[in-house]
Amino acid sequence: MLSFARPSRLGQVPVTQTLRNGAWRVVELITTPVVPTDYLDVIAPLRNPNVLRARVEAVHRETANAVTLELRPGRGWRPHEPGQYVRLGVDVDGIRLWRSYSVSSAAGHPSGRINVTVNAVRDGLVSSYLLKHARRGMVVNLDLPAGDFVVPRQRPAKSLFVTAGSGITPVMGILRSLVHELSDVTVVHSARVSEDVVFGADLRTLAEQGKITLIERLTGADGRLKPADLDVLVPDLFERETWACGPGEMLDAMAEHWAEAEASERLHVERFRSTVLIAGEGGTVTFEKSGTVVETPGGVSILDAGEAAGQLMPSGCRMGICYSCVLPMREGIVRDMRDGTVTTAVEGDNVLVQTCISAAAGPCHLDA
Amino acid sequence: MTTLQRQEVNPIGHLTAEDIESIGRELDAIRDEVLAVRGERDAAYIRKVIKVQRRLEIGSRAVLLFSLFPPAWIVGTAGLSVAKILENMEIGHNILHGQYDFMRDPKIHSTTWEWDHVTPADQWKHSHNEIHHKYTNVVGKDNDLGYGIMRVDENQRWQPFFLAQPLWNLINALFFEYGIAAYDLNLGRNLKSKKRRNDPEFKANVKAVGRKIRRQMLKDYIIHPALSGPSFLHTMAANFTANVVRNLWSHSVIMCGHFPNGVSTFERTSIKGETRGEWYLRQMLGSANISGSKLLHIMTGNLSHQIEHHLFPDLPASRYAEVAVKVRALFEKYDLPYVTGPLPVQVASAWAKVIRLSFPNRKPTKAADHTIPPRMPVAEPVPA
């Protein structure tokens, strides 16, 4: 008997799906050499499943230095877990720059919306751009959520969150999503002055409702928080599963303190990588795939240095006009030997650099 | 460099080696000025051109579904021709030069862009960006001069074969993209010996071109016509016409770039140990511009500013017009010939050369003085 619901020859795929795929293939043929979504992009940028984007639905000012962006991710998005971060690609003066931001909203919004909170950092191109220019309707590029700063399914009996400055953002995401599943929560947060506390009001409300124990530390008046202070502030310190996020020195000191107490496995940290790289002369160039490492002075191109060290390098004109020598720089800093322009990359950036006219201006990691 | 020139008067006879180096420095300064302002405006510009092109192409192809009706055929064909020209010239050519790589948008990037052309982008980038732009107008190195099938220089030995070169040139113009594909594959040279024919890289390239041709053909001559149903043949004809129009147009523009009267060619030996200043100078003397309106510049992909393009191949093309003012002043300062003219004049001049050189000629009698200006460092103070 004939039934229209019968799976097609392709196995599980129903007939309508096959038809749709077939039609799509015809459309692909007509748009060759590009793909149909390149045309669709012109009208509906969020519908492209190959290029994840998000639309800014609202902008809320948190403090003088921080804004929260409400984002609606487009097709291809995968929900995040509380505590994870996303990378946003923002075009600043025509150049796409990527930065990571923790998700600060509760997980599981029905429309998939997420909030990220951006703190302006000094010399931070992207954060200051977003602070000034983020508007409703703006489209930004987005990466899937990442990071293992998350609370395990098996919720801990007692937990502690130690944060400083913008380190509160991922923790706020965790609290908003999970506070009702956690029984004994202490939050130690330090900021310079009270007005600088991002989400100050939300934290205080949670404390008033008895959901968390909040310890606020104002470093302007009380000085920096040292791990030893925690022993006093939180008596059952090492009985708690601890999540910490803040400046590197604070996290390093904490790691040491927990190691001394042989409780390292109870401490989870999230580091915000600093993006400030200082240009110098020359540096160590590491070709990650081959493992070749070469020390180069400032006046020698990465292409020449690599070849001299036996690295197989793509090349062409060797004078900066053909772009056949480009390699992704995973992180590092280079200088254009013709005009002195400095280009930097932080992990995950993969900036393509022309190796024939670029010299190392610090340690560089190339994907080759 | 700098012998050259096949010119009656050596256009650089009056320059000293220091002059050449300071020309280089001044051009570097012009480049830096553009780099300092390159940014948002350029990104917005290329995105806009892409947007317009995509809309125009989709719209025209939609209209052509009804190409049975003559007005639809005319409108659709015209639209598709313009769309194809934009796609190849202002978008494809320029993106593949890396002009917009600075944006770090993986979609609009020289490493990922593919174009409506039978040559796969990476092959073209090799023969064009790497060979042609490095060896501009060096006879024997830069095959863009006559594409290896034409006599382009009075000093080249004449053979009866060249009598037909106006015809070759016309055929090449009509099917230009195939000519370019054959040229990028270096077909003439690679088919000659068995060893070259069997070279795995060559074979892979031939395969890639074959694949691209198939898809391009399928799109323009089967799928799109088939979707048009009863308008099948008309749509097919429209696509063919649009391809020919695009080919004729790009061929004309490209002929104007290095062919018209007044443009210099160079000898192989002239580029040994070339300095940056000398390289710049060769680009200046080896290229020619087309003057005209803003629309003309856009439709030529700003290759109407061929001189500026050859000096700064990776600066956004839409900046060439403003750069041209400074470059031209530099030509005047150093008393160098800035070859430019309206499209019809330049095209005619290039064709006249093709025809003239198809006939034998006496060895040029008034050969130029081929002396090379003394090399740096020569800056001995001249006693008064």
Ligand code: FES
């Ligand atoms: S080798 Fe041509 S740009 Fe580097």
